Amino acid sequence: MRADLDLVARMVAPGSRVLDLGCGDGDLLAALIRDRGCRGQGVEVSREALHACIARGVPVVEADIDEGLPDFEDGAFDVVVLSQTLPAVHRPAVALREMTRVGRLGIVSFPNVGHWRPRMQLAMRGKMPVTRTLPQRWHETTNIHLCTIRDFEALARAEDLTLLERRLLDAGGGPAPPRASRRPNLLAAGAVYMLRR
């Protein structure tokens, strides 16, 4: 499993009801169901990802987060995960509202474009950054709303969300070295937040 998913998995309390928005092949949910006794439910739009989940027994619903989450009732889940999916949605604020409507807690992870490496690439080369956390070129990526740690925290404030916990990531998706916490927006390649409304 990807290092950042492993970190997310350890933030989920055993036995939780978990909804994973943009769950991909279901790696996180499969691990949560198997190792942490969770009830997992995925949401995906990609045909291949849906197929992979069904083939491995991860319950998955074909739905587009950009259309809201009408399939899920208020407070139906303990935890709603939005892992590396936020930059790909059309209306990030709506996604945050919907996830905190259907779940008590939200876990959001995203690549930090404020990290020094993408910043330098843009500043020095004048080209959109391509890094380990942002591996696709500007015309290939599905990310349309890239942001920095500072941007995200501003949106969370504007949306009246309480940020309960923040973990900083290195370029490999593992925990960033402690010194990153001095200048997170410059030194962390990504971040994971636990939040609630």
Add this chain to the structure above:
Amino acid sequence: MPVEQVETRSAVLFDGERPLALDSGATLAPVEVAYETYGTLDAAAANAVVVCHALTGDAHAAGHHGDPSRRGWWDNMIGPGRPLDTDRFFVICANLLGGCRGTTGPSSVDPASGRPYGLRFPLFTVRDLVRVQRGVTRHLGVERPLAAIGGSLGGMQALQWALDAPGELGAAVVVCASSRLSAQNIAFSAVARTAIMSDPDFCGGDYQEAGVRPDRGLAVARQMAHITYLSAESMRRKFGRRLQDGDVPRLGFDVDFQVESYLRHQGESFLRRFDANSYLYLSRVMDYYEPFADPVATAEAVSAMTSDVLVISFDSDWRFDTAHAREIVRTLAAHGAPVSFREVASPHGHDSFLLEVPEYHRTVAAFLDRVARERVPAAATA
């Protein structure tokens, strides 16, 4: 590969000693059921997959009865290497209660009066249909079917089975079904029934004794229903405005367009295999179906459910559109039941569930394969 020659068998599942107790409080005996099976039941009786048919289906789901060109209604789904793989699964399909293809229904003789039941046949529910399905599986030595699968009314039975018998059904595959018909759905069925019941040969349902059949009404009912099973796009592709003979319209009221000829054929061929009273009862059972009507009972039933559920809809199905499927998904998810849902792209409307739509078959195959790997003892499948 296709299933080879098969035969329909029959069993008396409920008799005077142990009659079928219906939701309405009425009892029914005897209840004879026609069924077919494909594949082999394993030693642990753990590999049974029950196919629940829709409004006008029958027990003959796969294979043939002597003429290999005339095959069962779900032949593309059932067979060696097909999604319902008969090399692995023991597939069972029974004609529904109230049907007219070998199972007790309104055209059967009421032992109390010696006359065909007609409209004196008791009204029944989807739950009653499931009672009979469960009777069939037990008769075949299966206590816990691996899965139940069906489209439309068949999907309703698979869903109801999962709700009614926690711990019994491994998985339910619910294809283009509904947990609550819309006003438009009921309206279409109402017009079909009006066509049947206003046929002068309907005779209040006692047409058998009168030696007639309400063929005109039944054919119209079928024709109208058939339009709702296709999409506008599939009709445009299939017929367009093409004429039956040549390029010059005949300019009259006889069949002239190809679509008219097709509908007439659909109506006529339906008469050979279907009974008008069965049509009334089996369409009515769908109108009244509402498993999630009571929120308290729903919470209880869904929370107790142990089956894995796969819900499938088709994007061009306007008879039971995706909103119906999503309603089922929403209700199951609200009470913590794990559910998978796919909306499959297909131009063929409601009929898609009967057709070989690759993405649909692939999804069903992957789901059943995984359920079997998890729930069938390894030794039994080896």
